Amino acid sequence: MTEPAIDTICAVATAAGRAGVGVVRLSGPDARPIIERLTSVDPRPRHAHYATFRRAADGSVLDDGIVLYFPGPHSYTGEDVVEWQGHGNPVLLDEAVREMIQAGARMARPGEFTERAFLNGRMDLAQAEAVADLIEAGSAQAANAARRSLTGVFSRRIDAFVDNLVHLRMYIEAALDFPEEEIDFLSDTRLRDQLDALRADLADLLSRTGEGVRLREGMQLVIVGQPNAGKSSLLNQLAGESRAIVTEIAGTTRDVLRAEVNIDGLPLHVIDTAGLRDSDDPIEQEGIRRAWAEVEQADLVLLLIDGTRGHTPEDDRTLARLPDKPLLTVVNKIDLTGEAPSEAAEDGALRLSARTGDGVDVLRRELRRIAGLTDRSEDPFIARRRHLDALEQAQRSLDEASHALVALGAGELAAESLRQAQESMEIITGRFTADDLLGEIFGSFCIGK
Numbered sequence: 001m002t003e004p005a006i007d008t009i010c011a012v013a014t015a016a017g018r019a020g021v022g023v024v025r026l027s028g029p030d031a032r033p034i035i036e037r038l039t040s041v042d043p044r045p046r047h048a049h050y051a052t053f054r055r056a057a058d059g060s061v062l063d064d065g066i067v068l069y070f071p072g073p074h075s076y077t078g079e080d081v082v083e084w085q086g087h088g089n090p091v092l093l094d095e096a097v098r099e100m101i102q103a104g105a106r107m108a109r110p111g112e113f114t115e116r117a118f119l120n121g122r123m124d125l126a127q128a129e130a131v132a133d134l135i136e137a138g139s140a141q142a143a144n145a146a147r148r149s150l151t152g153v154f155s156r157r158i159d160a161f162v163d164n165l166v167h168l169r170m171y172i173e174a175a176l177d178f179p180e181e182e183i184d185f186l187s188d189t190r191l192r193d194q195l196d197a198l199r200a201d202l203a204d205l206l207s208r209t210g211e212g213v214r215l216r217e218g219m220q221l222v223i224v225g226q227p228n229a230g231k232s233s234l235l236n237q238l239a240g241e242s243r244a245i246v247t248e249i250a251g252t253t254r255d256v257l258r259a260e261v262n263i264d265g266l267p268l269h270v271i272d273t274a275g276l277r278d279s280d281d282p283i284e285q286e287g288i289r290r291a292w293a294e295v296e297q298a299d300l301v302l303l304l305i306d307g308t309r310g311h312t313p314e315d316d317r318t319l320a321r322l323p324d325k326p327l328l329t330v331v332n333k334i335d336l337t338g339e340a341p342s343e344a345a346e347d348g349a350l351r352l353s354a355r356t357g358d359g360v361d362v363l364r365r366e367l368r369r370i371a372g373l374t375d376r377s378e379d380p381f382i383a384r385r386r387h388l389d390a391l392e393q394a395q396r397s398l399d400e401a402s403h404a405l406v407a408l409g410a411g412e413l414a415a416e417s418l419r420q421a422q423e424s425m426e427i428i429t430g431r432f433t434a435d436d437l438l439g440e441i442f443g444s445f446c447i448g449k
Protein backbone atom coordinates (compact mmCIF):
# COMPACT_ATOMS: atom_id res chain seq x y z
CA MET A 1 0.00 0.00 0.00
CA THR A 2 1.38 3.41 -0.91
CA GLU A 3 1.02 6.38 1.36
CA PRO A 4 -1.29 9.06 -0.04
CA ALA A 5 0.74 11.99 -1.39
CA ILE A 6 0.94 14.85 1.11
CA ASP A 7 -0.03 18.16 -0.38
CA THR A 8 1.06 21.63 0.60
CA ILE A 9 -1.47 23.78 2.42
CA CYS A 10 -1.65 27.52 2.91
CA ALA A 11 -3.80 30.03 4.79
CA VAL A 12 -3.71 33.47 6.35
CA ALA A 13 -2.61 32.86 9.94
CA THR A 14 -3.39 36.30 11.36
CA ALA A 15 -6.85 37.56 12.28
CA ALA A 16 -9.10 38.90 9.56
CA GLY A 17 -8.91 42.68 9.25
CA ARG A 18 -6.30 45.37 8.87
CA ALA A 19 -3.10 45.38 10.90
CA GLY A 20 0.54 46.32 10.71
CA VAL A 21 1.59 42.85 9.68
CA GLY A 22 -0.27 39.89 8.23
CA VAL A 23 1.09 36.37 8.02
CA VAL A 24 0.41 33.67 5.43
CA ARG A 25 1.56 30.20 6.29
CA LEU A 26 2.55 27.35 4.00
CA SER A 27 3.16 23.78 5.12
CA GLY A 28 4.14 20.74 3.09
CA PRO A 29 6.78 19.47 0.67
CA ASP A 30 6.33 22.36 -1.81
CA ALA A 31 6.33 25.16 0.77
CA ARG A 32 9.90 26.12 0.01
CA PRO A 33 9.78 25.86 -3.83
CA ILE A 34 6.55 27.89 -3.85
CA ILE A 35 8.00 30.79 -1.85
CA GLU A 36 11.19 30.65 -3.94
CA ARG A 37 9.14 31.08 -7.08
CA LEU A 38 7.10 33.97 -5.72
CA THR A 39 9.87 35.91 -3.98
CA SER A 40 13.10 34.70 -5.66
CA VAL A 41 14.47 34.12 -2.16
CA ASP A 42 16.43 30.95 -1.42
CA PRO A 43 15.62 30.91 2.29
CA ARG A 44 18.05 29.75 4.92
CA PRO A 45 16.41 27.84 7.77
CA ARG A 46 15.13 30.10 10.55
CA HIS A 47 16.46 33.30 9.04
CA ALA A 48 14.46 36.42 8.28
CA HIS A 49 14.80 37.41 4.62
CA TYR A 50 13.56 40.73 3.36
CA ALA A 51 11.80 39.95 0.08
CA THR A 52 9.54 41.23 -2.65
CA PHE A 53 6.49 39.13 -3.43
CA ARG A 54 5.68 39.19 -7.17
CA ARG A 55 2.64 38.01 -9.08
CA ALA A 56 3.50 34.96 -11.17
CA ALA A 57 1.56 36.10 -14.24
CA ASP A 58 3.36 39.39 -14.98
CA GLY A 59 6.08 39.73 -12.36
CA SER A 60 4.43 42.84 -10.89
CA VAL A 61 5.03 43.59 -7.23
CA LEU A 62 2.32 42.47 -4.82
CA ASP A 63 3.98 43.42 -1.51
CA ASP A 64 7.26 43.61 0.38
CA GLY A 65 7.80 41.57 3.47
CA ILE A 66 9.72 38.90 5.29
CA VAL A 67 10.19 35.22 4.41
CA LEU A 68 10.82 32.70 7.18
CA TYR A 69 11.59 29.05 6.55
CA PHE A 70 11.35 26.24 9.12
CA PRO A 71 12.44 22.92 7.62
CA GLY A 72 10.68 19.80 8.85
CA PRO A 73 10.65 17.88 11.06
CA HIS A 74 11.55 20.66 13.53
CA SER A 75 8.66 22.92 12.63
CA TYR A 76 5.17 23.53 13.97
CA THR A 77 3.57 20.91 11.72
CA GLY A 78 6.61 18.66 11.42
CA GLU A 79 6.68 19.46 7.68
CA ASP A 80 8.54 22.20 5.80
CA VAL A 81 6.86 25.41 6.90
CA VAL A 82 7.19 28.85 5.33
CA GLU A 83 5.77 32.09 6.66
CA TRP A 84 5.20 35.12 4.51
CA GLN A 85 4.93 38.26 6.64
CA GLY A 86 3.50 41.04 4.56
CA HIS A 87 1.47 44.13 5.28
CA GLY A 88 -1.69 43.38 7.20
CA ASN A 89 -4.13 44.22 4.46
CA PRO A 90 -6.71 41.50 3.78
CA VAL A 91 -6.78 42.21 0.04
CA LEU A 92 -3.02 41.74 -0.28
CA LEU A 93 -3.00 38.68 1.96
CA ASP A 94 -5.83 37.03 0.03
CA GLU A 95 -4.02 37.68 -3.19
CA ALA A 96 -0.83 36.18 -1.77
CA VAL A 97 -2.83 33.07 -0.88
CA ARG A 98 -4.24 32.92 -4.40
CA GLU A 99 -0.73 33.14 -5.87
CA MET A 100 0.39 30.28 -3.63
CA ILE A 101 -2.59 28.19 -4.73
CA GLN A 102 -1.74 28.97 -8.38
CA ALA A 103 1.77 27.77 -7.60
CA GLY A 104 0.49 24.41 -6.35
CA ALA A 105 -0.64 24.84 -2.74
CA ARG A 106 -4.13 24.13 -1.46
CA MET A 107 -6.28 26.19 0.92
CA ALA A 108 -5.96 24.74 4.44
CA ARG A 109 -9.03 23.56 6.31
CA PRO A 110 -9.70 24.96 9.81
CA GLY A 111 -7.15 23.55 12.23
CA GLU A 112 -5.28 21.67 9.52
CA PHE A 113 -1.84 22.98 10.51
CA THR A 114 -2.37 21.77 14.06
CA GLU A 115 -3.94 18.54 12.83
CA ARG A 116 -0.77 17.86 10.84
CA ALA A 117 1.29 18.65 13.93
CA PHE A 118 -0.73 16.00 15.78
CA LEU A 119 -0.54 13.44 12.97
CA ASN A 120 3.22 13.98 12.68
CA GLY A 121 3.69 13.41 16.40
CA ARG A 122 4.69 16.99 17.19
CA MET A 123 2.02 17.14 19.90
CA ASP A 124 -0.70 14.93 21.29
CA LEU A 125 -4.41 15.62 21.09
CA ALA A 126 -4.72 17.34 24.45
CA GLN A 127 -1.88 19.67 23.47
CA ALA A 128 -3.47 20.36 20.10
CA GLU A 129 -6.71 21.32 21.84
CA ALA A 130 -4.73 23.57 24.15
CA VAL A 131 -3.55 25.52 21.10
CA ALA A 132 -7.16 26.48 20.39
CA ASP A 133 -7.80 27.13 24.08
CA LEU A 134 -4.77 29.40 24.29
CA ILE A 135 -6.01 31.43 21.35
CA GLU A 136 -9.47 31.69 22.86
CA ALA A 137 -8.51 32.21 26.51
CA GLY A 138 -10.43 35.12 27.99
CA SER A 139 -8.22 35.78 30.99
CA ALA A 140 -4.55 35.72 31.89
CA GLN A 141 -5.19 32.71 34.14
CA ALA A 142 -6.93 30.75 31.40
CA ALA A 143 -4.15 31.63 28.96
CA ASN A 144 -1.54 30.53 31.47
CA ALA A 145 -3.35 27.26 32.09
CA ALA A 146 -3.73 26.66 28.35
CA ARG A 147 -0.04 27.28 27.86
CA ARG A 148 0.72 24.71 30.54
CA SER A 149 -1.48 22.17 28.78
CA LEU A 150 0.22 23.05 25.51
CA THR A 151 3.64 22.37 26.98
CA GLY A 152 2.35 18.98 28.11
CA VAL A 153 1.67 19.39 31.83
CA PHE A 154 -1.70 17.68 31.51
CA SER A 155 -0.52 15.07 28.99
CA ARG A 156 2.40 14.05 31.17
CA ARG A 157 0.02 13.45 34.08
CA ILE A 158 -2.08 11.24 31.81
CA ASP A 159 0.95 9.38 30.43
CA ALA A 160 2.36 8.75 33.89
CA PHE A 161 -0.98 7.41 35.02
CA VAL A 162 -1.24 5.12 31.99
CA ASP A 163 2.27 3.80 32.68
CA ASN A 164 1.26 2.79 36.20
CA LEU A 165 -1.95 1.29 34.88
CA VAL A 166 -0.11 -0.80 32.29
CA HIS A 167 2.40 -1.89 34.88
CA LEU A 168 -0.35 -3.19 37.16
CA ARG A 169 -2.16 -4.94 34.32
CA MET A 170 1.02 -6.70 33.14
CA TYR A 171 1.61 -7.83 36.68
CA ILE A 172 -1.86 -9.36 36.89
CA GLU A 173 -1.62 -10.90 33.42
CA ALA A 174 1.72 -12.45 34.24
CA ALA A 175 0.17 -14.14 37.26
CA LEU A 176 -2.67 -15.51 35.16
CA ASP A 177 -0.07 -17.56 33.29
CA PHE A 178 0.63 -19.48 36.48
CA PRO A 179 -2.83 -20.71 37.55
CA GLU A 180 -1.53 -22.70 40.52
CA GLU A 181 -0.32 -19.44 42.13
CA GLU A 182 -3.15 -17.24 41.01
CA ILE A 183 -5.30 -17.36 44.12
CA ASP A 184 -2.45 -16.38 46.44
CA PHE A 185 -1.39 -13.74 44.09
CA LEU A 186 -4.78 -12.11 43.70
CA SER A 187 -5.25 -11.86 47.44
CA ASP A 188 -1.88 -10.17 47.79
CA THR A 189 -2.57 -6.87 49.53
CA ARG A 190 0.19 -5.13 47.60
CA LEU A 191 -1.86 -5.57 44.48
CA ARG A 192 -4.89 -3.97 46.10
CA ASP A 193 -2.75 -1.18 47.47
CA GLN A 194 -1.47 -0.42 44.00
CA LEU A 195 -4.97 -0.38 42.61
CA ASP A 196 -6.15 1.88 45.44
CA ALA A 197 -3.24 4.21 44.77
CA LEU A 198 -4.27 4.37 41.12
CA ARG A 199 -7.83 5.20 42.09
CA ALA A 200 -6.70 7.95 44.44
CA ASP A 201 -4.46 9.38 41.73
CA LEU A 202 -7.35 9.32 39.27
CA ALA A 203 -9.64 11.09 41.75
CA ASP A 204 -7.03 13.84 42.08
CA LEU A 205 -6.64 14.04 38.32
CA LEU A 206 -10.42 14.32 37.98
CA SER A 207 -10.70 17.23 40.37
CA ARG A 208 -7.80 19.09 38.73
CA THR A 209 -9.28 18.45 35.32
CA GLY A 210 -12.64 19.75 36.56
CA GLU A 211 -10.78 22.89 37.58
CA GLY A 212 -9.29 23.12 34.08
CA VAL A 213 -12.73 22.80 32.52
CA ARG A 214 -14.04 25.57 34.80
CA LEU A 215 -11.21 27.86 33.72
CA ARG A 216 -12.23 27.28 30.14
CA GLU A 217 -16.01 27.17 30.37
CA GLY A 218 -16.77 29.04 33.55
CA MET A 219 -19.84 28.68 35.73
CA GLN A 220 -23.45 29.83 35.42
CA LEU A 221 -24.71 31.67 38.46
CA VAL A 222 -28.39 32.60 38.71
CA ILE A 223 -29.51 35.18 41.30
CA VAL A 224 -33.05 34.66 42.60
CA GLY A 225 -35.08 36.14 45.43
CA GLN A 226 -37.94 38.38 46.41
CA PRO A 227 -38.57 41.63 44.55
CA ASN A 228 -36.35 44.42 45.91
CA ALA A 229 -33.94 42.00 47.58
CA GLY A 230 -31.16 43.69 45.60
CA LYS A 231 -30.54 41.12 42.85
CA SER A 232 -29.91 43.67 40.14
CA SER A 233 -27.71 45.69 42.49
CA LEU A 234 -25.64 42.56 43.12
CA LEU A 235 -25.33 41.85 39.40
CA ASN A 236 -24.05 45.40 38.93
CA GLN A 237 -21.56 44.96 41.77
CA LEU A 238 -20.21 41.75 40.28
CA ALA A 239 -20.06 43.23 36.80
CA GLY A 240 -18.36 46.38 38.10
CA GLU A 241 -20.74 48.58 36.12
CA SER A 242 -24.40 49.49 35.97
CA ARG A 243 -25.81 46.76 33.77
CA ALA A 244 -29.27 46.35 35.24
CA ILE A 245 -31.86 48.94 36.20
CA VAL A 246 -32.16 49.35 39.95
CA THR A 247 -35.11 51.13 41.54
CA GLU A 248 -36.95 50.96 44.85
CA ILE A 249 -40.02 49.72 42.96
CA ALA A 250 -40.64 46.02 43.61
CA GLY A 251 -40.80 44.22 40.30
CA THR A 252 -38.27 46.39 38.43
CA THR A 253 -36.62 43.49 36.62
CA ARG A 254 -39.02 41.52 34.49
CA ASP A 255 -36.66 39.95 32.00
CA VAL A 256 -33.61 37.74 32.30
CA LEU A 257 -30.38 39.76 32.29
CA ARG A 258 -26.91 38.37 31.75
CA ALA A 259 -23.43 39.64 32.48
CA GLU A 260 -20.10 37.99 31.77
CA VAL A 261 -17.80 38.56 34.70
CA ASN A 262 -14.25 37.45 35.22
CA ILE A 263 -13.46 36.52 38.80
CA ASP A 264 -9.68 36.13 39.00
CA GLY A 265 -9.72 33.95 35.94
CA LEU A 266 -13.04 32.25 36.52
CA PRO A 267 -15.44 33.16 33.72
CA LEU A 268 -18.70 33.68 35.58
CA HIS A 269 -21.96 33.99 33.70
CA VAL A 270 -24.18 35.95 36.08
CA ILE A 271 -27.92 35.89 35.49
CA ASP A 272 -30.27 38.39 37.13
CA THR A 273 -33.94 37.47 37.24
CA ALA A 274 -37.35 38.88 38.02
CA GLY A 275 -38.24 38.94 41.72
CA LEU A 276 -40.24 35.86 42.68
CA ARG A 277 -43.76 36.63 43.84
CA ASP A 278 -47.38 36.01 42.91
CA SER A 279 -48.30 38.49 40.24
CA ASP A 280 -51.28 39.21 38.00
CA ASP A 281 -49.14 41.05 35.50
CA PRO A 282 -48.63 38.72 32.51
CA ILE A 283 -45.23 40.29 31.72
CA GLU A 284 -44.01 39.73 35.26
CA GLN A 285 -45.45 36.19 35.26
CA GLU A 286 -43.47 35.41 32.13
CA GLY A 287 -40.35 36.91 33.73
CA ILE A 288 -40.81 34.67 36.77
CA ARG A 289 -41.35 31.63 34.55
CA ARG A 290 -38.08 32.46 32.79
CA ALA A 291 -36.34 32.92 36.13
CA TRP A 292 -37.22 29.34 37.05
CA ALA A 293 -36.08 28.10 33.65
CA GLU A 294 -32.68 29.73 34.32
CA VAL A 295 -32.51 28.03 37.70
CA GLU A 296 -32.79 24.69 35.91
CA GLN A 297 -29.80 25.51 33.67
CA ALA A 298 -27.54 27.09 36.28
CA ASP A 299 -24.52 25.50 37.95
CA LEU A 300 -25.14 27.47 41.11
CA VAL A 301 -28.17 29.26 42.58
CA LEU A 302 -27.70 32.37 44.70
CA LEU A 303 -30.75 33.06 46.84
CA LEU A 304 -30.65 36.71 47.82
CA ILE A 305 -32.48 37.72 50.97
CA ASP A 306 -33.37 41.26 51.98
CA GLY A 307 -31.69 41.61 55.39
CA THR A 308 -34.11 44.33 56.48
CA ARG A 309 -36.98 41.88 56.14
CA GLY A 310 -35.11 38.77 57.14
CA HIS A 311 -35.89 35.26 56.01
CA THR A 312 -39.56 35.29 54.94
CA PRO A 313 -42.10 32.51 54.27
CA GLU A 314 -41.75 33.42 50.57
CA ASP A 315 -38.03 32.65 50.78
CA ASP A 316 -38.94 29.28 52.27
CA ARG A 317 -41.27 28.62 49.37
CA THR A 318 -38.49 29.48 46.94
CA LEU A 319 -36.09 27.20 48.80
CA ALA A 320 -38.57 24.32 48.68
CA ARG A 321 -38.92 24.69 44.95
CA LEU A 322 -35.20 24.81 44.15
CA PRO A 323 -33.84 21.76 42.35
CA ASP A 324 -31.07 19.74 43.88
CA LYS A 325 -28.00 21.79 42.95
CA PRO A 326 -25.40 23.93 44.72
CA LEU A 327 -26.99 26.80 46.61
CA LEU A 328 -25.55 29.90 48.22
CA THR A 329 -27.75 32.00 50.49
CA VAL A 330 -26.77 35.65 50.66
CA VAL A 331 -28.26 38.17 53.08
CA ASN A 332 -28.16 41.65 51.59
CA LYS A 333 -28.36 45.24 52.85
CA ILE A 334 -26.09 44.95 55.88
CA ASP A 335 -25.46 48.68 55.58
CA LEU A 336 -29.04 49.09 56.78
CA THR A 337 -29.11 46.33 59.38
CA GLY A 338 -25.72 47.28 60.78
CA GLU A 339 -24.38 43.74 60.61
CA ALA A 340 -20.75 43.09 59.73
CA PRO A 341 -19.96 41.45 56.39
CA SER A 342 -19.08 37.76 56.52
CA GLU A 343 -15.41 36.91 56.58
CA ALA A 344 -16.18 33.58 55.00
CA ALA A 345 -19.27 31.66 54.01
CA GLU A 346 -20.76 29.73 56.90
CA ASP A 347 -23.00 26.77 56.02
CA GLY A 348 -23.39 28.09 52.50
CA ALA A 349 -24.52 31.55 53.63
CA LEU A 350 -22.96 34.99 53.81
CA ARG A 351 -23.85 38.64 54.45
CA LEU A 352 -23.00 41.64 52.32
CA SER A 353 -24.20 44.94 50.96
CA ALA A 354 -24.88 45.11 47.25
CA ARG A 355 -25.09 48.88 47.52
CA THR A 356 -21.75 49.60 49.22
CA GLY A 357 -19.99 46.49 47.96
CA ASP A 358 -19.04 45.52 51.50
CA GLY A 359 -18.52 41.75 51.64
CA VAL A 360 -18.66 41.26 47.86
CA ASP A 361 -15.00 40.22 47.76
CA VAL A 362 -15.85 37.37 50.15
CA LEU A 363 -18.62 36.35 47.75
CA ARG A 364 -16.13 36.36 44.88
CA ARG A 365 -13.77 34.14 46.83
CA GLU A 366 -16.60 31.80 47.69
CA LEU A 367 -17.66 31.57 44.04
CA ARG A 368 -14.15 30.56 43.07
CA ARG A 369 -14.08 27.99 45.83
CA ILE A 370 -17.41 26.52 44.69
CA ALA A 371 -16.09 26.37 41.13
CA GLY A 372 -13.25 24.26 42.49
CA LEU A 373 -10.63 26.94 41.86
CA THR A 374 -8.35 27.32 44.78
CA ASP A 375 -6.45 30.52 45.35
CA ARG A 376 -3.03 29.10 44.68
CA SER A 377 -3.56 25.85 42.94
CA GLU A 378 -0.16 24.87 41.62
CA ASP A 379 0.17 23.91 37.98
CA PRO A 380 -3.32 24.70 36.75
CA PHE A 381 -3.92 23.28 33.31
CA ILE A 382 -6.79 23.81 30.94
CA ALA A 383 -9.08 20.93 30.06
CA ARG A 384 -12.27 20.11 28.24
CA ARG A 385 -15.47 18.29 29.06
CA ARG A 386 -14.35 15.53 26.69
CA HIS A 387 -11.38 14.92 28.99
CA LEU A 388 -13.60 14.77 32.05
CA ASP A 389 -15.89 12.26 30.34
CA ALA A 390 -12.91 10.05 29.51
CA LEU A 391 -11.57 10.26 33.07
CA GLU A 392 -14.98 9.39 34.51
CA GLN A 393 -15.17 6.42 32.18
CA ALA A 394 -11.72 5.33 33.36
CA GLN A 395 -12.87 5.75 36.95
CA ARG A 396 -15.79 3.37 36.38
CA SER A 397 -13.42 0.84 34.84
CA LEU A 398 -11.10 1.06 37.84
CA ASP A 399 -14.07 0.54 40.17
CA GLU A 400 -14.92 -2.56 38.17
CA ALA A 401 -11.34 -3.75 38.32
CA SER A 402 -11.37 -3.33 42.07
CA HIS A 403 -14.63 -5.23 42.40
CA ALA A 404 -13.31 -8.02 40.18
CA LEU A 405 -10.16 -8.30 42.22
CA VAL A 406 -11.48 -7.92 45.75
CA ALA A 407 -15.00 -9.34 45.64
CA LEU A 408 -14.69 -11.89 42.86
CA GLY A 409 -10.99 -12.79 42.90
CA ALA A 410 -11.22 -12.76 39.13
CA GLY A 411 -7.85 -11.70 37.74
CA GLU A 412 -8.92 -12.02 34.13
CA LEU A 413 -11.83 -9.61 34.59
CA ALA A 414 -9.68 -7.18 36.53
CA ALA A 415 -7.08 -7.14 33.76
CA GLU A 416 -9.78 -6.49 31.18
CA SER A 417 -11.19 -3.58 33.19
CA LEU A 418 -7.71 -2.10 33.50
CA ARG A 419 -7.31 -2.39 29.76
CA GLN A 420 -10.56 -0.48 29.28
CA ALA A 421 -9.43 2.20 31.71
CA GLN A 422 -6.25 2.57 29.68
CA GLU A 423 -8.22 2.96 26.49
CA SER A 424 -10.35 5.71 28.04
CA MET A 425 -7.25 7.56 29.18
CA GLU A 426 -5.64 7.32 25.77
CA ILE A 427 -8.66 8.91 24.13
CA ILE A 428 -7.55 12.10 25.89
CA THR A 429 -4.09 12.19 24.36
CA GLY A 430 -5.31 10.74 21.07
CA ARG A 431 -3.18 7.63 21.19
CA PHE A 432 -6.42 5.74 20.92
CA THR A 433 -8.84 7.62 18.75
CA ALA A 434 -11.58 7.66 16.16
CA ASP A 435 -11.40 9.71 12.96
CA ASP A 436 -14.67 11.52 13.59
CA LEU A 437 -13.30 12.76 16.91
CA LEU A 438 -10.37 14.35 15.07
CA GLY A 439 -12.75 15.98 12.60
CA GLU A 440 -14.81 17.35 15.46
CA ILE A 441 -11.83 18.76 17.34
CA PHE A 442 -9.90 20.32 14.48
CA GLY A 443 -13.03 21.49 12.68
CA SER A 444 -13.71 23.91 15.52
CA PHE A 445 -10.33 25.63 15.06
CA CYS A 446 -9.89 28.86 13.18
CA ILE A 447 -8.38 28.75 9.70
CA GLY A 448 -4.63 29.16 9.61
CA LYS A 449 -4.00 27.37 12.91
Ligand SMILES: Nc1nc2c(ncn2[C@@H]2O[C@H](COP(=O)(O)OP(=O)(O)OP(=O)(O)O)[C@@H](O)[C@H]2O)c(=O)[nH]1
Pocket residue numbers: 225226227228229230231232233234245246247248249250251252253254273274275276332333334335336352353354355356
Ligand atom coordinates in the same frame (compact mmCIF):
# COMPACT_ATOMS: atom_id res chain seq x y z
N1 LIG B 1 -29.23 50.23 51.53
C1 LIG B 1 -29.19 49.29 50.60
N2 LIG B 1 -30.06 49.28 49.60
C2 LIG B 1 -29.98 48.32 48.67
C3 LIG B 1 -29.01 47.31 48.73
N3 LIG B 1 -29.18 46.49 47.67
C4 LIG B 1 -30.21 47.00 46.97
N4 LIG B 1 -30.70 48.10 47.59
C5 LIG B 1 -31.83 48.92 47.16
O1 LIG B 1 -32.98 48.10 47.11
C6 LIG B 1 -33.81 48.48 46.03
C7 LIG B 1 -34.04 47.31 45.09
O2 LIG B 1 -32.82 46.95 44.52
P1 LIG B 1 -32.74 46.09 43.18
O3 LIG B 1 -31.32 45.76 42.94
O4 LIG B 1 -33.49 46.77 42.10
O5 LIG B 1 -33.54 44.80 43.66
P2 LIG B 1 -34.04 43.56 42.81
O6 LIG B 1 -33.94 42.37 43.68
O7 LIG B 1 -33.33 43.52 41.51
O8 LIG B 1 -35.55 43.93 42.59
P3 LIG B 1 -36.56 43.43 41.44
O9 LIG B 1 -35.89 43.65 40.13
O10 LIG B 1 -37.74 44.30 41.63
O11 LIG B 1 -36.87 42.00 41.70
C8 LIG B 1 -33.11 49.65 45.34
O12 LIG B 1 -33.62 50.85 45.86
C9 LIG B 1 -31.67 49.47 45.78
O13 LIG B 1 -30.95 50.66 45.78
C10 LIG B 1 -28.08 47.32 49.82
O14 LIG B 1 -27.20 46.50 49.96
N5 LIG B 1 -28.23 48.34 50.72
Ligand SMILES: [Mg+2]
Pocket residue numbers: 231232233244245252253272273275
Ligand atom coordinates in the same frame (compact mmCIF):
# COMPACT_ATOMS: atom_id res chain seq x y z
MG1 LIG C 1 -33.95 43.63 39.62
